[in-house]
Amino acid sequence: MSDPLPKVILRLIRQIIFWPLEALLVFILFGTARILPVAIASVCMGLVMSLLGPLTPWHKRARRNLVYAMPHLSYAKQSQILRGMWMNLGRVIGEYPHINKLVDKGYVEFIGQEHIRDVETGGFLISAHMSNWELGPFAARSVGKKVAAIYRPLNNPFLAGLLARRQRTFGGEMFPKGREAALGMISAIRKKQFMCLLIDQKLREGMAVPFFGHPANTPIGHIKVAIKKKVPIFYVQMVRISGCHFRLTISPVIDLPDHDDDDSVLEAATAINKTIEDWITQHPEQWFWPHRRWTKDI
Known part of the structure; x- marks a missing residue:
């Protein structure tokens, strides 16, 4: 119709x-x-x-x-x-426009690079829309790893070139949200790349997971893939210290369940959301609050 x-x-x-x-x-x-x-x-x-x-x-x-x-x-x-x-x-x-220069000129302090430096299987780097979230992929790039990413296609086709610029920066592949994203995760892991994900947006196909005490549809595909393929997931916390100076902290490997049943995945996703909550609570002015994170009624 x-x-x-x-x-x-x-x-x-x-x-x-x-x-x-x-x-x-x-x-x-x-x-x-x-x-x-x-x-x-x-x-x-x-x-x-x-x-x-x-x-x-x-x-x-x-x-x-x-x-x-x-x-x-x-x-x-x-x-x-x-x-x-x-x-x-x-x-x-x-x-x-200066994203590479921020790293090259020493505006970014990296902590925890040793956690991923010797990882040869690929894996997931998960973060949130905090600080300057465009720096996330450099957690892996700074130690010579290629990074794949998932993106939401822009409604405005005149701005598509900006996404192409991001792809050249990452050094890996980019996949649009949806079915291609799920296949992209598998492809990136097979190529032993790191998949960089911002997991704090509402995902229609996601699982309802508590976030600040309220259910929020949350991505879980990376958890299921990591369990099935036995690859690690790491947090990447980005904090704006002052001006355009940042601290980027890579966590040790996140503990994951042995099985990918719904209860196990919910438990893992709840723990991850709680970590994101803690980041936001520490620096609430650095999170992007206009996202439709919960229901449309809010």
């Missing part, structure tokens, strides 16, 4: 008008950040987003999520966290 005419018209308007305008804005910001020194690009884009972010619809959703997860916080504390979040997001945008 075809879509009703008003919906078709709105889609065409979005594709013909809003997508090009959105792409133009992104390329202006990207180009500006690229010609600036990384520290200046980081702070400038941070200031821009700290002004623009609260004016967007995503700000209300971010506050609702924050209240849902941390109801004990005062309104003033919520506002402080959200201001910091928009500043952090802007910094991520400003740092994106």
Whole structure:
């Protein structure tokens, strides 16, 4: 059954008008950040987003999520966290064109590289949308490992080139969310690559796992593959220390159950979500709160 005419018209308007305008804005910001020194690009884009972010619809959703997860916080504390979040997001945008330079110039302190340096089987690096999450793959790249990743295809085709740029940075393959992602995990492990995953987004096909005391559809494919293929999973915690200086900590191997039945996987996923919770509790202004992490009703 075809879509009703008003919906078709709105889609065409979005594709013909809003997508090009959105792409133009992104390329202006990207180009500006690229010609600036990384520290200046980081702070400038941070200031821009700290002004623009609260004016967007995503700000209300971010506050609702924050209240849902941390109801004990005062309104003033919520506002402080959200201001910091928009500043952090802007910094991520400003740092994106310089992502390799951040590592090459010593802006990133690596801790725990010895945990993956001698791993020859490949495995999973799991993290969250915290600090500058684009640095996650360098946990493996810094010790000479290739990294595969899963991504959500952008709605705007004019911005597809930015994803291609990420792929060149990773040195491994990239797979879109969905069925290809599941097959991609297997492919990456067979090639003894590390699959880098951000596991803090709602996944329609995921398992309902507690997150800040509320059920949240959570990715579990990496847990099942790791158990079946007997490959390790490591946490990668990224913290913005100050400005565009970061600490990236690679954990020892995560304990996994011997079997991939639902109860065992739920137990493992619950422990993983609790670790992500702890990271967010420590640095709530560094997590991306506008995500639809729970139900649409929030």
